[in-house]
Amino acid sequence: MSEQFEAVFARYDTDGDGLLTVDEVTAAVAGLFPAAEVNDLSGIVKALFAEYDTNGDGRLTVNEFVPLAKNLPELDSAN
Structure with missing residues (x-):
């Protein structure tokens, strides 16, 4: 697994528990979209x-996150 993806995962894992919650993913995705465009991210996150x-x-491990990060390279530059 790429250290790059692990570093991105760690940046979004704000509580450091090794898992991304819905709230953590929502915050990450919010950084990709201007607030004026997307007011409700729940559908995207779902x-x-x-x-x-x-x-x-209901949580993403780093192994589950890597395919997501590969498909959304914008996550690497968000926040």
Whole structure:
């Protein structure tokens, strides 16, 4: 696994527990969209979790995050 993706994951894992919660992913995605364009990110985040939360526990591990980061390279430059 790329250290780049691990560093991006760590930046968004604000509580340092090794998992990304819905709130942490919402904050990360919010950095990608101007507030004027997207007022409610819940649908976007729900779709991301539906696709990338492979074990369905409502949190993303670093292994689940890597495919997401590869498909959304903007995450690396957000925030």
